Amino acid sequence: MKIFIDTANLDEIRKALSWGIVDGVTTNPSLIKRAVDQLKKLKVRKIDIESYIKEICLAAGKERPVSLEVISLRAQEMIEEAELLYRKFNPLAGNVVIKIPINTYTRMGGVSHYEGLKAITHLSREEIPVNTTLIMSPEQALLAAKAGARYASPFAGRVDDYIRKKLGIQFRKQDYFDFDLMQKITKDKLTRFMDSSGERDAASLYLDENIKEWKDLGKDNGISSGVHLVEEIVNIYQNYRIKTEVIAASMRNGRQVREVALAGAHIATIPFNVMEEMIQHPKTVEGIETFSQDVVPEYRDLFEE
Numbered sequence: 001m002k003i004f005i006d007t008a009n010l011d012e013i014r015k016a017l018s019w020g021i022v023d024g025v026t027t028n029p030s031l032i033k034r035a036v037d038q039l040k041k042l043k044v045r046k047i048d049i050e051s052y053i054k055e056i057c058l059a060a061g062k063e064r065p066v067s068l069e070v071i072s073l074r075a076q077e078m079i080e081e082a083e084l085l086y087r088k089f090n091p092l093a094g095n096v097v098i099k100i101p102i103n104t105y106t107r108m109g110g111v112s113h114y115e116g117l118k119a120i121t122h123l124s125r126e127e128i129p130v131n132t133t134l135i136m137s138p139e140q141a142l143l144a145a146k147a148g149a150r151y152a153s154p155f156a157g158r159v160d161d162y163i164r165k166k167l168g169i170q171f172r173k174q175d176y177f178d179f180d181l182m183q184k185i186t187k188d189k190l191t192r193f194m195d196s197s198g199e200r201d202a203a204s205l206y207l208d209e210n211i212k213e214w215k216d217l218g219k220d221n222g223i224s225s226g227v228h229l230v231e232e233i234v235n236i237y238q239n240y241r242i243k244t245e246v247i248a249a250s251m252r253n254g255r256q257v258r259e260v261a262l263a264g265a266h267i268a269t270i271p272f273n274v275m276e277e278m279i280q281h282p283k284t285v286e287g288i289e290t291f292s293q294d295v296v297p298e299y300r301d302l303f304e305e
């Protein structure tokens with residue numbers, strides 16, 4: 001699995017690049033805002049965002065795609081913005097990918113649901129690579145691929161938030177949640193209820209209000225977690241040998257990264273703090289301390305020239 005860094009913070013990008021583990025960069029307007037706020041905090045007087053993004057593209061270099069997102073909602077405007085971003089930044093290192101939301105409908109603007117797809121189709125025909133963002137269902141991922149997107153980004157963490165909230169569970173954004181356990185609990189509840197239902201016929205059980213409620217417990221339209229979403233998209237793409245690559249996005253903790261890797265995601269885009277978390281284990285620290293204490297002079301001499 002490739003690893004992208006999910007940030008617009010140049011320092012974080014440079015640090016992670018120096019570790020040799022980064023295959024690409026993804027940004028979005030919220031991440032750009034966070035980077036700009038950071039620069040303001042550092043009292044940078046005039047923030048030249050164009051030069052800043054140029055530095056990101058150059059730092060990433062030829063082999064590592066950098067996703068930059070459009071800001072409009074209508075297809076024609078998104079296409080124009082995408083072409084502008086591509087013209088401005090792609091010549092530097094040839095690594096620009098344009099992020100288009102799958103569905104740009106907004107109640108405020110009354111724009112059609114299909115503006116994103118129209119823009120993806122147009123840009124893909126022009127051979128401008130697209131990363132389809134804000135994917136929350138396998139169906140959306142299928143449509144993004146049909147429209148020709150190079151990448152599809154399911155937002156695993158946000159789907160987890162949605163399900164946890166529906167369950168009424170209090171959580172912090174970075175908390176790991178055992179969605180498999182939740183499904184086991186649900187299944188167990190259903191089995192016990194059915195076992196105690198005696199000779200009731202299948203149709204009446206199927207329509208029973210308790211069963212209806214419990215079978216969807218902890219699910220969003222059949223999806224039981226962000227990782228499950230990624231897994232389903234990977235399976236659909238494999239079924240039809242679709243070339244679109246799955247970028248597991250909205251990663252919140254190391255264990256979630258492990259699970260999307262097991263699910264077969266081509267790429268995970270990971271925030272800097274999650275990358276830092278991924279390297280940690282107390283027994284590794286303890287092991288290093290013991291090894292250091294156990295170095296005998298005879299062995300140390302080996303390293304003296």
Ligand code: G3P
Binds near residue numbers: 026
């Ligand atoms: O890559 C998408 C990501 O930036 C969104 O993350 O944690 O805000 O859901 P998050």
